Amino acid sequence: MTGHSGWFALPIFLAVTTFGTPVLAQSAASAPVVKTDLGPVEGARRDGVDVFLGIPFAAPPTGERRLLPPAAPTAWTSPLRATIAPSSCPQTASPDPAGLASNNEDCLYLNIWAPTPTAQPRPVMVWVHGGGFVEGYSAAKQYDATRLAVRANAVVVTVNYRVGALGFLAADALDAADRRHVSGNYGLLDVQAALQWVNRNAAAFGGDPHRITVMGESAGANLVLGLLASPASEGLFQRAIVQSSTDGAHTVPLAQAEKQVYARTLEEIGCSSGPGLLACLRSAPVQSFLRMTLKPTFVQDGVVLPLDPLEAFRQGRFIRVPVLIGSNAKENYLFTARVEADVLKHTMTGEDLRGQFKTSFGDKADAVGGQYVSDAYVNAATLIGSALTDRRFACLANLARTGLAQYVPVFGYQLDIADPLQQQPLVPGNDLPNVSYHTSDLGYVFDNDGDGQKLSGRHASLSHMIADYWSAFAADGDPNAGAERTVRVTWPRFSREAPVVLSISDTPMATGGFAAEHKCAFWEQSGLVATTW
16 A cells, blocks of 8 residues: 555665655665554665654544544555655745644644664653644655754654644634534644544554653744643653643633634634534635634633633642743744844834834733833844743743652753854844744754754754753653763752743753843743633
8 A cells, every 4th residue: 555645665775855745765675564452554764764754643633623622533454655745734825944834634643763673762852843833744854863863862743733724713603513512722732633543553662561751842832832732632652741831731621712712713714603604615726724813722621621721730639740841031022033133124123113013012011111121132123032932842841840740750941052053043124133042942953954964063062962862861761870871960840939941052051040131030920820711
């Protein structure tokens, strides 16, 4: 049986790209074949790693399955050729290198990088991509996990999930069509389905189903927080790594989502409320769902997400596994640069800054301005970039850590690398320095410059250090495990009483000053950082 793409592997071993889609090929005689619970899959061997691209973990969410929880895929008997990357889920074109324009709803696939199996099962690391819940896909070049699998001595899995309106829309007509009587959160349900598949099949690829770590960055990190807060995640993973989660991890109550938040989205799709809404949503062209202008959000529905994730952590009502969670020193610089280049079309002035404060902080703008004074920053862009980093990323991560640490082992970090390698450079037309901003961690985790090439020099050393911490945590739930085999600074466990995080840089060190550096007490007292919206 051929894979979902209908292509066949080429007769020689190589790695090529067809129309932007990674393709693996090698002689059929040496191709690795693994039997899954649904049927055999045939991959390719590359640099000592068996790679399988485009394995279905759910049925295509099309037709009557659109805007429903994922369903089991159909089994097969002949080997499925898993050598061509799957399609991304429907999304528009984007400058994000992890995005890929697509109108293809048949997208619920995963990819596996597995070192040659040994008698000792390896930890499994399941990667959830970012993209603001509107873009991104699992087979982007920057997520090539060949070197991570080798360095971590782990089976690495990357997964697709539905994004945009097709992944998060909530509507009363969808509630009525769902046996759970709720709607939304389909992207989160997709990741749960992928984890169920991994639990059933990890051993066949040399992985340990009792040592599964779910990990993600940005929106992917938000999904990891959602997984932790979802009762249906119980038993699906044993550790969690949260990289650069955002304020997008918060939820909106189901009734509010249906009556207010997504009402405009229905109009953009071209479907009116009423008796014909369900039929319209199921039959509307895919392109109509890509007209959505609202940023998608989790829905607090009492079933998938009974509570906002951060409130669930505060109350101790979450999946209790060790968590490694952190952020980058100046996360929002990535987005501030886009404001300068694409919105203002000039470097930010003092007048621009006042407008940005009003837009970002509303009636709290003056209070925020009292904390972030111009004399402390080199220019207006670094000031607003720092303030938004603290509100949208750093202090929410700190709040999550504090809640989680009351119940489970937590290890916090801040990536603070001077002049880091960037897979996603700041757009031209800004006046921001090159520091550890949003996405700066990705190249180091995957030892990948974004174009598939391995890192070198100090960047390679940093990548190896980070991979060693991550892999130790995946193996044992403690980033310090196996430290005798590598040179690593001891990473203290985070607690409310001792809120120490590891500052990851060329010279890593443990520090207790994170909350003060990012003014977290102010943000929480102001109500702009809280466990719910």
